[in-house]
Amino acid sequence: MATFSLKRFIAILFARADAIFNWSFGQSLNPLVCLGALGWFFFWIVAASGIYLYLFFDTGVTDAYASVEYMTNDQWYAAGVMRSLHRYASDALVLVVLIHMLREFSLDRMRGKRFFSWITGIAALGLVYACGITGYWLVWDKLAQMIAISTAEWLDALPFFGEPIANNFLNSATLSGRFFTLMVFMHIFAPLFMLLLMWIHIQRHSQAKVNPPKPLIFGTSAMLLALSLLYPATSQGPADLDVVPTDVGLDWFYLAGYPLLNVIPGGQLWLFALAVFVLLALLPWMPPTKPVEPAVVSLDNCNGCARCFDDCPFSAITMAPRSDGMPYSAEAVVNLDNCVSCGICVGACPTATPFRRANAIVPGIELPDHSIFDLRNRSLAAASQIEGDARVLVYACEKSAAEALSSANVTVVTVPCVGMLPPAFIDFALSRDLSDGVMLAGCAKEACHYRLGNTWTQQRIDGERDPYLRKRVPRERLALSWLPNKHKQRQRALDEFVATLRELPPMDKRRRSERE
Numbered sequence: 189m190a191t192f193s194l195k196r197f198i199a200i201l202f203a204r205a206d207a208i209f210n211w212s213f214g215q216s217l218n219p220l221v222c223l224g225a226l227g228w229f230f231f232w233i234v235a236a237s238g239i240y241l242y243l244f245f246d247t248g249v250t251d252a253y254a255s256v257e258y259m260t261n262d263q264w265y266a267a268g269v270m271r272s273l274h275r276y277a278s279d280a281l282v283l284v285v286l287i288h289m290l291r292e293f294s295l296d297r298m299r300g301k302r303f304f305s306w307i308t309g310i311a312a313l314g315l316v317y318a319c320g321i322t323g324y325w326l327v328w329d330k331l332a333q334m335i336a337i338s339t340a341e342w343l344d345a346l347p348f349f350g351e352p353i354a355n356n357f358l359n360s361a362t363l364s365g366r367f368f369t370l371m372v373f374m375h376i377f378a379p380l381f382m383l384l385l386m387w388i389h390i391q392r393h394s395q396a397k398v399n400p401p402k403p404l405i406f407g408t409s410a411m412l413l414a415l416s417l418l419y420p421a422t423s424q425g426p427a428d429l430d431v432v433p434t435d436v437g438l439d440w441f442y443l444a445g446y447p448l449l450n451v452i453p454g455g456q457l458w459l460f461a462l463a464v465f466v467l468l469a470l471l472p473w474m475p476p477t478k479p480v481e482p483a484v485v486s487l488d489n490c491n492g493c494a495r496c497f498d499d500c501p502f503s504a505i506t507m508a509p510r511s512d513g514m515p516y517s518a519e520a521v522v523n524l525d526n527c528v529s530c531g532i533c534v535g536a537c538p539t540a541t542p543f544r545r546a547n548a549i550v551p552g553i554e555l556p557d558h559s560i561f562d563l564r565n566r567s568l569a570a571a572s573q574i575e576g577d578a579r580v581l582v583y584a585c586e587k588s589a590a591e592a593l594s595s596a597n598v599t600v601v602t603v604p605c606v607g608m609l610p611p612a613f614i615d616f617a618l619s620r621d622l623s624d625g626v627m628l629a630g631c632a633k634e635a636c637h638y639r640l641g642n643t644w645t646q647q648r649i650d651g652e653r654d655p656y657l658r659k660r661v662p663r664e665r666l667a668l669s670w671l672p673n674k675h676k677q678r679q680r681a682l683d684e685f686v687a688t689l690r691e692l693p694p695m696d697k698r699r700r701s702e703r704e
């Protein structure tokens with residue numbers, strides 16, 4: 189319950205922030221819908237600037253500080269700017285990743301079988317911090333000294349190390365370059381592992397967004413550059429192990445946890461960190477999800493067209509060589525581990541049409557718990573309940589809470605995702621006079637619970653993606669409502685639609701019978 193209400197609260201905050209960003213920049217340039225892609229972009233800036241810095245960096249503990257000072261002061265126009273870009277892009281990276289994590293949590297896009305991106309994301313986040321902290325260490329200034337000592341003391345609270353690591357940092361005489369060299373290695377190899385993890389992170393996504401739109405690339409780059417020129421990254425005076433560093437400035441994006449080390453004993457802090465980690469790792473199963481049957485292919489009805497493969501947002505379909513002797517080159521195969529039962533593949537399949545004879549309605553692919561046959565029957569039953577002069581059949585995604593829209597002249601038929609609805613159903617409802625209008629109610633654009641359901645639906649209706657909504661369908665009798673879970677706004681959109689339908693001339697009976 190607690191996670192649910194927290195989720196709802198964060199989701200409402202995001203919906204509000206989305207509204208502001210959409211209004212200011214336009215929907216596709218809303219940075220909140222490209223957080224993962226921005227993460228990738230900032231990673232590339234950090235990697236490129238890091239490679240440049242490495243050319244001038246002295247990896248020995250005695251000369252590291254001087255080499256960083258040289259870059260910052262003597263070569264401020266090149267290596268200095270690169271240092272600042274490296275720092276600010278790292279800050280931006282951790283910021284967008286934390287917001288990305290919160291957003292995915294609030295949209296519930298990590299539940300059950302979707303745990304994969306969540307768990308790999310947590311590992312990637314750990315590496316983001318490992319990279320950032322070791323990076324601050326390499327400057328070997330007073331801040332690095334504070335980090336080195338605090339980290340060593342914290343590690344010493346674990347019962348694994350014989351010789352206390354903190355002994356390395358007792359004074360200048362005991363300082364060994366050993367640990368420093370280890371940090372240099374970690375700072376170089378951790379980003380490589382991170383890149384690998386970032387790649388693994390999106391392996392259960394098709395068409396993952398890893399590049400932000402160009403205006404966002406230019407805008408964020410300009411901001412980072414301006415920040416680098418106005419407030420160049422600097423060091424905090426050379427480390428001196430004979431003097432305890434005081435008043436060091438912290439980078440709160442990476443080092444916010446360090447003050448805790450002064451107030452909480454190391455052992456208790458390990459327990460706290462472990463508890464946070466376990467809680468985060470268990471979130472996809474809190475509470476456990478109800479098992480839903482994955483999509484099933486009916487080879488008798490599959491012609492191997494690969495539209496389901498193109499549209500599945502979760503890389504759950506592969507096209508395999510034909511196994512049943514039918515004269516087609518391929519057949520669809522569902523990967524049961526990846527399939528999240530969204531039904532978007534069903535909406536893509538050309539054989540999923542209500543116009544077929546009722547006893548022949550078995551498409552090439554479908555969800556056993558939400559068959560097309562059942563959807564047709566539910567549409568017919570729902571239509572038989574609506575009355576009045578502007579009857580509306582609403583097809584709503586289960587996440588949209590649109591059931592509340594039902595009234596005398598409106599009935600709602602739910603589907604797991606609007607992307608599951610083959611466009612032929614809209615044609616069917618209007619041409620068979622099941623209703624005077626059809627409304628599709630789904631998640632807000634770019635915030636689709638199943639990633640691409642509303643995008644594909646919009647493209648199918650606009651004739652940009654197979655299967656198209658046929659041209660003969662009167663578009664003025666179709667309303668699309670892509671909204672966050674906001675009942676009032678949805679109701680208003682529906683009322684406006686009903687009012688428009690009332691203004692339209694009655695459906696042409698002759699054309700209607702021609703359609704039939």
Ligand code: HEM
Pocket residue numbers: 223224225227228285288289292293297298302305306307308309310312313316386389390393395396397398639
């Ligand atoms: C280096 C850090 C990270 C990067 C670069 C990154 C990037 C991405 C990208 C590009 C996507 C696909 C977006 C789309 O096309 O729909 C994604 C999805 C996702 N990420 Fe991350 N991510 C990172 C860290 C995290 C973290 C820390 C978490 C949470 C612990 C997380 C959880 C998720 C989830 C749950 C999804 C959606 C999975 C789904 O739709 O089934 N990510 N991420």
Ligand code: SF4
Pocket residue numbers: 482483499500501502503504505522526527528529530531532533534
């Ligand atoms: S139900 Fe969704 S996840 Fe499963 S195969 Fe179809 S499109 Fe992919």
Ligand code: SF4
Pocket residue numbers: 485489490491492493494495496497519520536537538539551552553
């Ligand atoms: S969309 Fe339908 S017909 Fe085409 S490959 Fe997939 S299951 Fe087969």
